[in-house]
Structures are given as structure tokens and as C-alpha cells.
Amino acid sequence: MNQAAPARRTPPPAGGGAPSIHRRVGPIRDARDTLDARRRSRVDREEGVDRSYHVHRGDRYDSEEDRSPSPDPAGPQAFSASILSAPFPPRFRQPTNVAKYSGETNPGLWLSDYWLACQAGGADDDLFIIRNLPLFLADSARAWLEHIPSGRIRSWNDLREIFVGNFQGTYMRPGNSWDIRSCRQESGESLRDYIRRFSRKRTELSNVAGADVVGAFLAGTSCRPLVHELGRRGPRTTEDLLNIATGFASSEEAVGAIFDCSKGEEKRKEDADEGTSNCP
Structure with a gap:
């Protein structure tokens, strides 16, 4: 009895072999990616979070990615x-x-x-x-x-x-007319130095009236000729007062310089007559 010959398998066509393991399994993913995705999914279920996104290959997200709420803007709580x-x-x-x-x-x-x-x-x-x-x-x-x-x-x-x-109750307020009356010419202080000091004090006390400023200066200076000059010209504003006083001080300094020079010349003549010299 003749046995039937075994059936021959037709070889697969060239280039059309069995699908590779990569095709059957799909793209290779790192095991850590899978574990991370599962962990996030479990946490979301426990916290009741609906993130409305889907995990794609490589842990990339679709266009509706998670957007966490922005933190409250920084600043004092008093501000709305x-x-x-x-x-x-x-x-x-x-x-x-x-x-x-x-x-x-x-x-x-x-x-x-x-x-x-x-x-x-x-x-x-x-x-x-x-x-x-x-x-x-x-x-x-x-x-x-x-x-x-x-x-x-x-x-x-x-x-x-x-x-x-x-x-309103903590800042330093300007003084009054009593403060400027306390600005008096000191012993040995030149008239010009006193005028400068008085003027600075007046700037700090901008709310004092001009008449009070004039009265305070007349009471504070020790220069009698200037008091006579101010009484004669009668300044009504602080500007007039300081202009008159400054001009008077300049005149006094000029006169003093001239007389000092004259005294110096006389002293030098006396020294020359006596055969002495004050030069270094």
C-alpha cells in the first residue's frame, strides 16, 4: 500500500517573512514609563482628580494638558x-x-x-x-x-x-514763630554767619509769616547799626530782610578790610622806623 507523500509547505515569498517581534509587541517602552503612568493613575483615582488628558508614547500629553491653578498673587493682605x-x-x-x-x-x-x-x-x-x-x-x-x-x-x-x-500723628511737623525767635546771634559770631544760620532756620519753618521773621531777626542780631538800617528801611517780607542784611554785611566786611589794611600799613611803618620786621 502506497503512503501519501507529506504535504510540502510553500516557502514564504521573498521579503514577506513572519512579522518580527517588534511588530507583534509594538514600540518598546521603558518599564519605568509604565510604572510612572500607573502610579499617577492610582494617585488620581485616590484624590478624585480628573486631569482630562491621555498618556501617549514617551509620556507625552495631548493638547488638553494639565494646567494647575496659578498661585495667589503675592502682596499685602490689605490689598484687594x-x-x-x-x-x-x-x-x-x-x-x-x-x-x-x-x-x-x-x-x-x-x-x-x-x-x-x-x-x-x-x-x-x-x-x-x-x-x-x-x-x-x-x-x-x-x-x-x-x-x-x-x-x-x-x-x-x-x-x-x-x-x-x-x-499724620507721627511725622515731624514744622516749628512756629517761637522756634525762629530762639535763633540768636552768638558771641563772636560774624554777621554773615548769623545771616546764613538764620536763613537755614527760616527754610525749615516755612509756615512762619514774614512779619514774624523780621521781628525775630531784629530781636536776634547783636549788630546795632543793622537794626537801625532795618528800622529805617522797614522790610515787610523775608526776602527784603535778607537782601538788606546781606548787603549790610558785605559793606561792613569791605569797611573792615579797608581799615585792617590801613592799620597794617601803619604798623609796618612803625616797625620799619624801629628797625624791626614782622615778616616771617
Whole structure:
């Protein structure tokens, strides 16, 4: 009995062999990628987070990638949310001629100067100008701002009311007419030096009336001829007073210089007659 010949397998066509292991398994992934993806998925399930993205090869994400909420903007708690989120103006230049406020000067004037300097630097939004304020406060004023209740400052008017109200009683106020009356010419002090010192004191006391300034100078100087001159000409303003006094001092110095020279010449003649010399 003849046995049937075994069936022959047709060899695969050239170039069309069995698919490789790479084709059957797919792209090779690092085991760490898989473990990281599983770990993130487990944490998300435990925390109830819906990230709305899908993991792709190489841990790349689709266009709807996770966007965590932005942190709260930094700044004092006293500022409202609209102030803390005020945008930074383009090409803004920080003021360079405004000193940090320390509570020693008029708060209303300083705040106006600060606002004007920010405007000149390119800021036209009051909310941003308020947000920028902490950079121009000294340590004590900065600490005060940090203790204001949350959200208390919402506008420029709020800031001005609170700022001026707090520092109005702490800054050094100008003196009065009694302070300038205490500026008296000292023994041995030249008239010109006294005029300079009196003028500086007058600058510090800008709220003293002109008549009080004239009276204080007449009471303070020890130069009687100048008092007679001022009584004759009767200055009514500080400017008139200082012009007359300065001119009188210049005349006195010129006369003194002339007489000193004359006395020196006489002394030299006497020394020459006696055969002595004062030259070094």
C-alpha cells in the first residue's frame, strides 16, 4: 500500500517573512514609563482628580494638558484681589527720585509725590500704583501695612485715607514763630554767619509769616547799626530782610578790610622806623 507523500509547505515569498517581534509587541517602552503612568493613575483615582488628558508614547500629553491653578498673587493682605492682580504696565520705569517713606515726613505730600512719579514712569492705573507701593516703604511703614485687615484697601481713596490717617500723628511737623525767635546771634559770631544760620532756620519753618521773621531777626542780631538800617528801611517780607542784611554785611566786611589794611600799613611803618620786621 502506497503512503501519501507529506504535504510540502510553500516557502514564504521573498521579503514577506513572519512579522518580527517588534511588530507583534509594538514600540518598546521603558518599564519605568509604565510604572510612572500607573502610579499617577492610582494617585488620581485616590484624590478624585480628573486631569482630562491621555498618556501617549514617551509620556507625552495631548493638547488638553494639565494646567494647575496659578498661585495667589503675592502682596499685602490689605490689598484687594483686583489690586494684587493689576498688570504691570509695559515699559514702566520705577521712580528713582522718591525716597522710601519712613513716617518722618508729611504723608499726604509724600503719597502725592509717589503717585506723580509713578505716572511719569508710565503707570496710568491706580490699582497698579497701589500694588507697587510696598517697594517704597521703609521697614516700619512696611510692617504697618502688613497688619491692616484683609481686603481693606480697594482704591486710591482707601489707601490715602488709611495712610494719611495713620502717619499724620507721627511725622515731624514744622516749628512756629517761637522756634525762629530762639535763633540768636552768638558771641563772636560774624554777621554773615548769623545771616546764613538764620536763613537755614527760616527754610525749615516755612509756615512762619514774614512779619514774624523780621521781628525775630531784629530781636536776634547783636549788630546795632543793622537794626537801625532795618528800622529805617522797614522790610515787610523775608526776602527784603535778607537782601538788606546781606548787603549790610558785605559793606561792613569791605569797611573792615579797608581799615585792617590801613592799620597794617601803619604798623609796618612803625616797625620799619624801629628797625624791626614782622615778616616771617
